[in-house]
Amino acid sequence: MRVVASTCQIILCLALTAGSQTWAAQAELGAVLQGHLRQLSGHRSRVTGYPGAATAATQIEAHLRAAGSDAVYHRSFHVPVPIDLGASIMIAGATHQLHVMWPNMARTSTTGGEGVEGRLVYLTGTGTVQIDAVDLQGAIVLLDYNSADDWVRVFDAGAAAVIFLAVDDVDVTEAAHRTDGARHFLSASADMPRFYAEVAVARRLRQVTPVPVARLTGRMDWLDAQGTTLVAVVQGADPNLQQEAVVIASYYDAISPVPALAPGADQASGVAVWLELARRLLQQPPARTVILVAAPGHFQGLAGMRNFVDMLRQREAGTAAATPLQNRLEGLRIRTVLGLDLSSRGATVALQQAGAPYRVRTVRPTLFHRVEDLAERYEAARLAGEPILGGALKPLAVRRDIGRMPEPIPVDGAVASLAGFLGLTMVTAGDSRPLFDSPADHFDKVDVAGLTRQAGFVLSLLPALLDDPEADWQPARAKDSYGVLTGRFVTWGAGAFEPDAPVPGALVRVRSLQHVLAGVRPDILAITAADGSYELRGLEARTLYLKPVDLEAYAADRESGRLHTVVDRGAASAVTHPSRVLMDHNEEERTLVGFRVRPIVLPDLFDPRSLLTLDHARLLDGETDADLQRFGLTLPATAAVIKKDGYYDGAGPRKERVGVFFVPPERPVKVVMTSGGLGVGQRLLLLGGGAGDPFGAGLGPAAAPIVTGLAQRVAVDLTELNQQRLDNLQSHGITSQPLRQLHERSRRLAQRNGTQREAWSLAARAHRAIAALVTDAVTGVLFVLLMLLPFSVFAERLLFESKNVHRQVGGAALLFLLAFGVLRYSHPAFDLTLYPLVVLVGFLILALSIVVTTIGMGRLNDQLQRSVSVVVARHRTESRRTAMVGRAFLLGVAQMRRRPMRTLLTCATLLLLTFCLVSFTSVQSTARFHMTPMTKEGGAGNDAVLLRRPGWAGLVGAVPDYLGLSIGVVAAPRFWYEKPGLVR
Structure with a gap:
């Protein structure tokens, strides 16, 4: 008994000793990670191109050398980045420092030398009601950072600029959440200057408002910033496996909607674990060779990894330039790239193959079998069987459930998969990453314990896999779908026969339809050289279900920030120099042709009738009402557009509803917009008119870039046009009381504050109904003309009874034209059309087409009957019922003059039938609005309703x-x- 007790005590002591050792190791690991995170997040900004990113690279290199790396190689690349050159607001002689927000695509918030001057207004608890109740014309508006997209409504109300104020009295995940940051900039190049005030400045600004006069200045430029990728090589310890090399990569840059404020503490989780992994591998080399890569530019469309993988492609093709790094990699077989993309607020890790933002076909690698075995051992030994690894692994039901991502997260391994390598990424699962892409991503908000749990698993799994002789790190390379697009951005020079004038310093963009994915800006960008040339590397090419990509290019004035040259999307340029490219080869070339422009910003394209964002536009010349020959535009990526041209959908594009049009500077422009797959209809009309001006003169060159009060202006233009058309119909004897009531209601609502959108909706409904009324009138005329054809023939038989065929046809035609002349001056439909004779010409073309088709079909039937064999023909009757009926009908017509009473009765019968047909088809459609109160019976009832499409x-x-x-x-x-x- 004593022996058993002693044995139990020994086992308990051993378990406690092992547990204490495990806890001590975890605590030590947590302290190491904490030190890395604190150091990397100690910079104001680690956005690529900012000083903090360069300092972080120096610190990472120092860690690698201290861990024993004999050489750290540098690989430089360039990527367009918006650089904050300073901003401030002056109030009563006092200057307060601000920061410039991330630009609306190519249009930065640069204010120019004179800046923006206006009243300073602070809006709290913003919403449409409060915004409508305050006069914001020309004001500088202060908004809390967590005000969602209320800033767009503020610009719609006439604001000149917006300053977001840091919020410090609520939880940081609510005050500066990633989703708020994503809604503070647009994928369209809208001229809407926005700035950010830190906590101390924000407090002072709240205290001094309202201010009658304040001056705001700021500047931000798109520059071709340099990023430096760090590479260290750990030589394999096994002579038989050291030629097999595995790339293990992570990123060290950060991102924020305020580029000058991007500490990126949680965003450094992956590189912190990578640094500890590098230290352990350098101190105890694995069997296989490991290539350690730390790259910036991750949040600029994975630019750093695109550059490194491009080097691997060139190395495989034998076209890579001779560099010290290339010499060090000589003789190594590289087939796998593994990325670390971790965050601290999750408890599990997902192993992804390929992934966003690319779509590449994948085959389950055999390496996953060893991953599953090692993961199960770790979970059994360290976590009491609790799963920590997720993804497309066995057991599928468990692994997939814990490996789900809240939304697509662009990962570095996806770039390797695009180039045909095995691209894997270890990503934190179940974490929404609330402080990614946030200026408040500070060290004290990091969950170090959660990151330590993930790091313990990663640091146990990867060395074991690298030492495992059965692990297959060298699969056959798949198809290379890494695309490269080159070209030039040019304009028409003076007297040139071809566009040849280069546009240097322009920003070229491949639009991805999602302006941000988990903090990553997925648009691939380039800045044109002095000769207008550009190069875009890392596009999806030669893949299954390949979709064409849209190219955009913008040139701006550095001093003012205004865009002056964009790609021409007119009808002629779309044929000769299209901006859509299908990457069905790895290398494509495209010349983009631009023209001088001025922007027109429509701040809210939400259609109140269809509950959709308008995504089809037609631009008309304000003087001639003809389609513009040269224009550019950027419209929101709606769900319909994403389904047609893209792969990923989400809440992001449904939140954005700002459109920008680029038109010739000297021409007035009218805008017509609609939605739907075919783009038919007129749901938005912006004519530039007003009271008493139904057709308008368009938005002239002197108009402001932003069309403020858009809903009211559209409602006024629609009601004025409806008034003119209703008056025109009434002058010709066509009236509709329901339409008149609907129009008067929309007119009253258009004059009230806060009901303009309802007025827009009702006016658009009336506009469509009026157009349908005119269409019905013209359709009725066509029906009458159709009835005139046989009556003309009957009248000729009754009045003239010509013996000659030519005279019969001539008489019938003469009677038809006489009847048409009577209709022309008696029926109002002809006065409602611009060219009445076109109705006659169109009808005759239709009638002759039917006749020719009938004759052709008859001849064809004759030929087919003649081709039937004799045996078959014996069993067929020779009766031609249609011909017999036609002959009998013509015989009856020929006897009309001899039988006047029967003719009179037949005509009367036909007239009565026609009248009955017209009467029964004259149906008026009206809209009736029903409101059903939600009552609770017996103490229970519905608390909400679900609205869905x-x-x-x-x-x-x-x-x-x-x-x-x-x-x-x-x-x-x-x-x-x-x-x-x-x-x-």
Whole structure:
């Protein structure tokens, strides 16, 4: 008994000793990670191109050398980055320092030398109601950082600039969440200057407002910033396996909507674990050779990894330039790239193959078998069987559930997969990364314990895999789908026959349809050289279900920030120099042709009738109403556009509803917009008119870049046009009382504050109904003309009874023209058309087409009957019923003059039938609005209603805002990461 007790005590002591050792190791690992995070997040900004990124590279190199690396190689590349050159606001002689926000694509918030001057207004608890109640014309508006996209409504109300104020009295994940940051800049190059005030400055600005006069200045330039990728090589210890090399990579840069404030503490989680892994591998080399890569530019469309993988491609093709790094990699077989993309707020790690932002076909690698075995051992030994590894691994049900991502996260391994290598990435699962892409991503907000848990698993798994002789790190290389697009951006020179004048310093963009994915700006960018040339590397090419990419190019004035040259998307240029490219080869070339422009910004393209964002536009010359021959535009990437041209969908594009048009500087412009797959209809009309001006003169060259009060201006233009058309119809005897009532209601609402969007909706409905009324009138005329054809023939038989065929045809034609002349001056439909004779010409073309088709079909049937064999023909009757009926009908017509009473009765019967047909088809359509109160019976009832589109298609993000405003309730959006089961 005593022996058993002693044995139990020994086992307990051993377990406690092992547990204490494990806890001590975890605590030591946590302290190491904490030191790395504190050091890397000690910079103001680690955005590539800012001083903090260069300092972080120096610190990482020092760590590698201290761990025993004999050489750290540098590989430099360039990537366009917006550089904050300073901003401030002057109030009563006192200057307060600000920071420039991330630009709306190519348009930065540069204010020019004179800056922006206006009243300083602070809006709290913003919403459409409060914005509409305050006069913001020309004002500089202060908004809390967590005000979502209210800043767009502020510009729609006439604001000249917006300053976001840091919020310090609420939880940081609510005050500076990543989703708020994503909504503070646009994918369209809208001229909307925005700035950011840190906590201390924000407090002072709140205290001094309102201020009658304040002056705001700021400048930000797109520059071709240099990034430095650090590479260290750990020589393998096994002579039989040291020729097999594995790339283990991470990124060390950060991102924020305020580029000058990007400490990126949580964003440094991956590189912190990478540094500890590098130290252990350098001190105890594994069997295989390891290439350690730390790259910047991750948040600029994975630019750093694109550059490194491009070097691996060139190395495989034998075209890489001779460098010390290339010499060091000589003789190594590189087939796998493994990335570390970790964050601290998750408890599990997912192993991804390929991934966003590319779509590449993958085959499950045999390496996953060893990963599963080692993961199960670790989970059994360290976590009591609790799973920590997720992904497309066995057991599938468990691993996939814990490896799900809240949204697509662009990863470095995806670039390697695009180039045909095995691209893997270890990503933290179940973490929404709230402080990624946030100016508040500080060290004290990092969950070091959660990161330590993940790091313990990664640091156990990877060395074991690198030492495992059965692990297959060298799969056959797949198809290389890494695309390179080159070209030039040029304009038409004076007297040139071809566009040949280069546009240097322009920003060229491959639009990705998502302006941000988990902090990453997925657009691939380049800045043109002195000769206008550009090079875009890392595009998706030669893949399954390949979609064409859209190219955009913008040239701006450095001093003012205004865009002056963009790509021409007119009808002629779309044929000769299209900006859409299908990357069906690894290398493509495209010349972009631009022209001088002025921007027109429409701040809210949400259609209140269809509950969709308008995504089709037609630009007209304000003087001639003809389509513009040269124009450019950037419209929101709606769900329909993403389904047609892209791969990823989400809440992001449904939140953005700002459109920008680029038109010739000297021409007035009218805008017509609609939505839908075919782009048919007129849901938005911006004519530049006003009271008493139904057709307008367009938005002239002197107009402001932003069309403020858009809903009211559209409602006024529509009501004035509807008034003119209703008056025109009434002058010709066509009236509709329901339409008149609908029009008067929209007119009254257009004059009230806060009801302009409802007025727009009703005016658009009336506009469509009026157009349908005119169409019905013209359709009725066509029906009458169709009836005139046989009556002309009958009248000729009745009145003239000509014996000659030519005279019969001539008489019938003469009677038809006489009847048409009577209709022309008696029926109002002809006065409603611009060219009445076109109705006659169109009808005759239609009638003759039917006749020719009938004759052709008859001849064809004759030929087919003649081709039938004799045996078959014996069993067929020779009767031709159609011909017999026609002959009998013509015989009856020929007897009309001899039988006047029967003719009279037949004509009367036909007239009565026609009258009955017209009467029964004259149906008026009206809209009736029903409101059903939600009553509670017996103490129970419905507390909410669900509004959705057919097929569970996504709603535009503006729907909850405007729905709650219109009926006075709180509207909460709901999201599904997967489609509901009933529509799968």
